[in-house]
Structures are given as C-alpha cells and as structure tokens.
Amino acid sequence: MRYTIYSSAISCLAAVAAAQTTPIWETLPPTPQLPGNPAGELTEINGVKIWHAEFGTAVAGEVPVLMLHGGFGNSDYFGDVIKTLMTKHRVIAMDTRGHGRSTMDSTPFTYELYASDAAALLESLGVAKAAWVGWSDMAIGTFAALLDAGNSTLVDRAFAFGGGHSPQSTNATFSSSKTYAAFIGRATKEYAALQPNGDLKAFAAAVETLESTQPNWAEADFAKIKLGDKVTIADGQYEEAVVLAEPALLNGWIAGSKRVTLTNVSHFAPVQDPDQFAAKVEEFLSA
Ligand SMILES: *[C@@H]1O[C@H](CO)[C@@H](O)[C@H](O)[C@H]1NC(C)=O
Numbered sequence: 001m002r003y004t005i006y007s008s009a010i011s012c013l014a015a016v017a018a019a020q021t022t023p024i025w026e027t028l029p030p031t032p033q034l035p036g037n038p039a040g041e042l043t044e045i046n047g048v049k050i051w052h053a054e055f056g057t058a059v060a061g062e063v064p065v066l067m068l069h070g071g072f073g074n075s076d077y078f079g080d081v082i083k084t085l086m087t088k089h090r091v092i093a094m095d096t097r098g099h100g101r102s103t104m105d106s107t108p109f110t111y112e113l114y115a116s117d118a119a120a121l122l123e124s125l126g127v128a129k130a131a132w133v134g135w136s137d138m139a140i141g142t143f144a145a146l147l148d149a150g151n152s153t154l155v156d157r158a159f160a161f162g163g164g165h166s167p168q169s170t171n172a173t174f175s176s177s178k179t180y181a182a183f184i185g186r187a188t189k190e191y192a193a194l195q196p197n198g199d200l201k202a203f204a205a206a207v208e209t210l211e212s213t214q215p216n217w218a219e220a221d222f223a224k225i226k227l228g229d230k231v232t233i234a235d236g237q238y239e240e241a242v243v244l245a246e247p248a249l250l251n252g253w254i255a256g257s258k259r260v261t262l263t264n265v266s267h268f269a270p271v272q273d274p275d276q277f278a279a280k281v282e283e284f285l286s287a
Pocket residue numbers: 112115116119120123148150151
C-alpha cells in the first residue's frame with residue numbers, strides 16, 4: 001500500500017514537472033466560449049449563410065472591431081480576446097463561409113470571396129468601416145479586402161496576425177508540429193458539433209485547395225495598400241505555421257505599416273495568451 005501511494009506521488013510530481021516544462025507556445029489551450037455563448041445570427045451573403053454575433057457597445061466616433069478567425073477554426077477561438085475588447089468596443093465576430101456555423105456551397109473558396117463576405121456582412125449591418133482583426137487565413141482575407149477597390153473602403157484599419165503572401169509562406173514543418181496535430185483533431189470535433197449537417201470532407205478539401213494554391217501576391221500588390229500605420233503586421237515569437245521571414249517581408253512591402261511580435265506565443269496566440277493578444281489589438285486601435 002505504502003509503495004502504491006509513494007509511486008502515485010512520484011507520478012504526480014512527474015506530471016507537474018512535465019506540465020511546467022511544456023512552454024505555452026507548444027500547447028493548444030482549450031477553445032473558450034464566446035462571451036455569453038450567443039446564439040448569433042445567420043445572414044444570407046453571396047449565396048451562403050454567414051454566422052455572426054455582436055459584443056459590447058458602440059462608442060461614438062469609433063469604428064467597430066471585426067474579428068476574423070483562421071482556417072478550420074471558428075469564432076469561439078477569439079472568446080477570451082473578445083471578453084476583454086468588448087469592455088471598450090463594439091465587437092463583431094463572424095464565422096468564415098463553411099467554417100463554424102456558416103454554410104458553404106460548391107463555389108471554390110478564395111481569399112477574395114472571404115473578403116467579399118466580410119465586407120458584405122458589414123454593409124448588411126449598416127457599418128461603413130471597421131477595424132479588421134484577421135488571424136491566419138483571415139489575415140490573408142484581410143489583405144484581399146485591402147487589395148480590392150470596393151472592399152477596402154470598409155477597412156478603417158487592419159491587424160493581420162500570422163498571414164502570408166503565397167502558399168510558400170507556410171512553414172513546411174507546420175503540419176508535423178504538436179500544435180497542428182492538436183488543432184486539426186480538435187477542429188474536426190468542433191466542426192461536427194457546430195455543423196451536424198456539414199460535409200467535413202468537402203469542407204476540408206475546399207480549405208486545403210485554397211491554402212495550397214493561394215494567395216499569389218508579390219511586393220507590387222502590397223505596395224497598393226495605402227493605410228500606412230493603420231496596418232499592423234503581427235506574429236508570435238514562436239510562430240510555427242508561417243515562415244519566420246514573412247512578417248518582416250510584409251511589413252517592408254506595406255509602406256508605413258507597424259510590426260508587432262507577441263512574446264511567448266505561437267500561431268495560436270489568441271488561445272495561448274488572449275490578454276496579450278487583446279492588449280496588442282487595443283494598441284492598434286488607439287494608434
Ligand atoms: C467586395 O469585392 C467583390 C469583388 O471585387 C465585389 O464583388 C463586392 O461587391 C465587394 N463588396 C463591397 C461591399 O464592396
């Protein structure tokens with residue numbers, strides 16, 4: 001008996017030590033809930049139903065904040081970031097077409113279509129301009145909005161976390177990382193729960209085709225973005241999904257843009273350190 005207690009105490013200590021030695025940037029903390037776990041609304045946009053929800057209250061003279069999650073994810077990943085931002089701002093979260101609670105059709109995904117959906121959602125809400133906060137695939141979607149003459153008028157400013165300019169911007173080792181494996185496993189379960197009638201195979205194929213073939217931009221494209229210091233190129237200190245040279249490249253290509261690196265986090269910063277993520281968005285909003 002003594003021995004059993006002793007050995008379980010040892011394994012307990014070992015577990016504590018392991019937990020302490022796994023740095024936060026190598027983990028995928030649980031997906032939070034959105035504040036108040038709202039039912040949200042579905043709005044018909046470009047032939048699909050786009051899910052969105054609102055938080056906080058509008059401040060006179062301030063644009064709302066539009067939160068745009070990454071590929072295979074959903075708005076819930078921003079739950080704890082929004083909890084902070086909503087205390088000072090009107091925040092709108094939307095699920096990208098096919099993702100989370102939004103539906104898809106047979107139209108191939110493009111970053112331009114993602115941008116067009118977000119712009120149309122803002123128009124449907126009577127929002128003339130918003131501060132776009134895009135993560136990963138929707139950092140790219142935010143660039144697509146900035147590069148479109150019509151959509152860009154709805155972007156007051158842009159915070160792009162973990163985006164890139166081409167499929168080669170993805171780090172070849174990402175798909176063998178621990179966080180990737182954890183994320184894909186979890187995202188698959190979340191998809192089934194949020195979208196019981198969804199077609200996971202068709203959805204995954206559409207995202208994979210998009211990510212492996214697009215975007216295809218170069219310096220000359222980014223040179224057209226004229227928002228200057230209203231654009232922030234953000235990344236995590238331990239970014240594992242995007243090649244390490246990418247943020248400096250994009251920052252150099254967008255004249256006057258700012259560059260911010262979040263400490264002790266990876267591509268999954270919004271769940272690893274939501275307070276720091278919110279603080280950086282807050283700085284971006286007040287600049
Ligand atoms: C967004 O861009 C697409 C493609 O150019 C265009 O069809 C759509 O009307 C634009 N939406 C807005 C709200 O400007």
